[in-house]
Amino acid sequence: MVNKLSTSLLAACFAAAVLLALTAPAVLAGDPDMLQDICVADYKSLQGPLRLNGFPCKRPENVTANDFFSNVLATPGNTGNAVGSAVTSANVEKLPGLNTLGVSVSRIDYAPWGVNPLHVHPRATEVIFVLQGSLDVGFVTTANRLYARTVCAGEVFVFPRGLVHYQRNNGGGPAAVLSAFDSQLPGTQPVAEALFGASPPVPTDVLARSFQIDGGLVEAIKSKFPPK
Helix, strand or coil, X not given: CHHHCCHHHHHHHHHHHHHHHHCCCHHHCCCCCCCXXXXXXXXXXXXXXXXXXXXXXXXXXXXCHHHHCCCHHHCCXXXXXXXXXXXXXXXXXXXXXXXXXXXXXXXXXXXXXXXXXXXXXXXXXEEEEEEECEEEEEEXXXXXXXXXXXXXXXXXXXXXXXXEEEEEECCCCCEEEEEEECCCCCCCEEHXXXXXXXCCCCCHHHHHXXXXXXXXXXXXXXXXXXXX
């Protein structure tokens, strides 16, 4: 079971996933290069008027080892939802020591036959390492070509930056992966929610013409994605 995976296994898989992200050339990184050894995110600064592309740095004397530590990935996510999956992220918003380092990692848990629905990461390439189970995965290029295959425990698959992709547990037991990103905050934009759950809403006639369906069906789909 996912919740019985040893801490040592998670640590080893985490290291492997992050190493895969770090092996990409610096010129391809999703974030700009850092200009100092560390720049731990100072969340309190966001309460003031200053706004940056990222986070300001804590003063060095206020930095501790805990700024570089998190146990957020140790607990499986709750997959009891409509899609049967849960994403737990360790990005700069959860782990301040990642600020300016250009990497982050997430854990994705899947119920039997659960799906991580179609989505994009606008700021990062994603590399998944399968911890448990077997998944059908794929991404679609700008030429509308689907690249898809099955990946099993111990295997790796890459989703290029900005392309629509998905994962689906293809078995009757739980599955889990670790995802490494070449960005401290890769961003996630679910396709269905972006189109049918935007606020203010995308006009119904625009969606109807885009999908070549009638407006009543668009409204029915919108009802399943109330704006957050």
